[in-house]
Amino acid sequence: MSTEAPALRPKGALKSRVIRTLEGLGLEIFVPAIRLATGEDPGAQIRDLIRSVGVPLLSIGVFMILWASLAASVETSIGSVPGPTQVWTEAKSLVDEHYAERAKEVAFYERMEKKKAEWLAKGKTWKDRKYSGKPTYFDQIWTSLQTVFAGFLVASLFAVPIGILCGLSRTMNAAFAPLIQVFKPVSPLAWLPIVMILVSALYTSEDPFFEKSFISSALTVSLCSLWPTLVNTALGVASVDQDHLNVARVLKLPWTTRVFKIVVPSALPLIFTGLRLSLGVGWMVLIAAEILAQNPGLGKFVWDMFQNGSSQTLAQIMVAVFTIGLIGFALDRLMVALQRSVSFDGAVSA
Amino acid sequence: MTETTPVTESADTQLSIGFSMSEEKAVAPPPFLELSGVSKSFGEGAARSEVLSEIDLSVREGEFLAIVGFSGSGKTTLINLIAGLVEADEGTIELDGKPIAGPGPDRGVVFQSYALLPWLTVMENVQLAVDSVFRNASKADREARARSYVEMVGLGAAHWKYPRELSGGMRQRVSVARGLAMDPKILLLDEPLSALDALTRATLQTEIEQIWAADKKTVVLITNDVDEAILLADRIIPLRPGPRASLGPIFDVPLERPRDRTAVNDDPHFRKIRNEITHYLMAVSRQAARASSRSRVRKPDVKPLDLRPRSLPSAR
DSSP states (O other), rough: OSOOOHHHHHHTHHHHHHHHHHHHTTTTGGGHHHHHHTTTTTHHHHHHHHHIIIIIHHHHHHHHHHHHHHHHHHTTTEEEEHHHHHHHHHHHHHHHHHHHHHHHHHHHHHHHEEEEEEHHTTTTOOOOOOOOOOHHHHHHHHHHHHHHHHHHHHHHHHHHHHHHHHOOHHHHHHHHHHHHHHTTTHHHHHHHHHHHHHHHHHHSSSSSOOHHHHHHHHHHHHHHHHHHHHHHHHHHHTTHHHHHHHHHHTTTHHHIIIIIIIHHHHHHHHHHHHHHHHHHHHHHHHHHHHHTTTTEEEEEEEHHHHHHHTHHHHHHHHHHHHHHHHHHHHHHHHHHHHHHHHSSSSSSOO | OEEOOOOSOTOOOOOSSSSEOOOOOTTOOOOOOOEEEEEESSSSSGGEEEEEEEEEEEEEEEEEEEEEEEESHHHHHHHHHHSSSOSSEEEEEEEEEOOOSSOTTTEEOOOTTTTOOOOSHHHHHHHHHHHHHHHTSOOHHHHHHHHHHHHHHGGGGGOOOOOOSSOHHHHHHHHHHHHHHOOSSSEEETEEEEEEEOOHHHHHHHHHHHHHHHHHHHEEEEEEEEHHHHOOEEEEEEBSSSSSSOOOOOOOOOOOOSSTGGGGGGOOHHHHHHHHOOOOHHHHHHHHHHHHHSSOOOOOOOOOOOOTTTSSOOOO
């Protein structure tokens, strides 16, 4: 099939590919810059650039100025509310802390290796020990990301197949509908205690591969992020074009072919809309669960800082708030890119 | 051909025009597709309306039959009945001597809306049909078959494109290729060209005739275009407008093939047939309109508001 018709490469092929890739990743704001750089209708591109880059920058600037000027005037029990500069300083110190902690870890293992060699030379037995320093800010971010993806994955593994079944069969839909309607609006804070008790009752291993806290956070994320995927998948499957189903009937496609060649592909855009919503919900739920359960992650960082009550507390929590927001934004862009790559009609609402 | 008053007309119909009826052939070939007494209603209780009523139709093997009618007269329902996509309330439908049960690849359908799968390429759309019908053939054979039909409709160079990248005419070509590639006993064309512009339509009409002439499949074409029907079909049957639509008298089209669409315009036969069919359709439509205006359903007594500003000069 590939032997035929070598694709013609017009002059602008590279440029349009770059533009398409950027649009696919949801980074449309850079498109005018590229068009401008290649000298395509400068006037229009500059207007575009002002709208897509200038206006957002302006609004961020206004926000920063308001924040900086108003924050200092609010006094709390632990000092005044920090402005952007204090938050930025705190962010840098969290980064420094991370590197300092890593350096300590390296030093610890070096010392241990040295000691180990000495002890073994003397003919004594030796048992390796693990470095037990406190997790840094980046460790907490990494833990949270792992947890949210684990929970999201488990949720999707259940939600997509059940959603497909619900969409295919009215009976299944009738069976699941009441459960979905009742459990969907439940807050993560209500699930968490149940999940924690169940996990400590059922997950009893001497040398657990996963931490209990990890399991309970992840399962709470799953329970709350299940619903958008399930509902959207069911809707997508149920609203397959009747003409496409007629094609399947005329061809007498077997059940599996019908589901995997007709129904699922046509529902994919909605399935991915659901997944995108689910990941967003999961990320919000995770932070709450970590705060409530004291499970490692960004939520625990926020809680620890709160308990700390030092003069840096507010600035550190604000760093966390921005981190959570930016990661949430990045996750959403990731899902948009995935959604675009599977949607056949090229129309995805960003 | 003789000028007679159609016997199929009900007694109260007083139509002033005569119709050319097909004469009984001395040795009629056995019907390939036969519908007898087929009726179909939709809805329940008071809302129940009979769309098709007492349809008798026989199609000979290898013939090109066109059914013409206004939109909403139940044409698509008729095709869906033959395709097996909807089930008849009464009557029987037999293909090649066997009653049909549900849809199947022995009746290829070309849908009005193309019904191509947008996530598959041209080749993959045709391949899906070939793969499901010729399950036992080798992979190479199936691919060759799909390729040959894609090439037959002139899309060999565009076989890797997705439907959204194709024009309406090209999409319908893919749909025709898919319909033919499953090697059906009969090909059902459900207003295949009605969504296309006039020029594309004309090109595709010529192509459909060529394709049909090449392998002489039995074809049932549903259309609302009398010229299209005359250009393509051996016989034309008008569908009297619904509700309770039924088939009108049969019109033979004894024009030489291949039919040149420009030359045919001056052909006296062509013009005569066109006049007759058009007059027939107009007459039955007037009659249906009269019938419905006599119905007890009262129309809402509303007038459209004139929202034009007073000062605006009138359009003319």
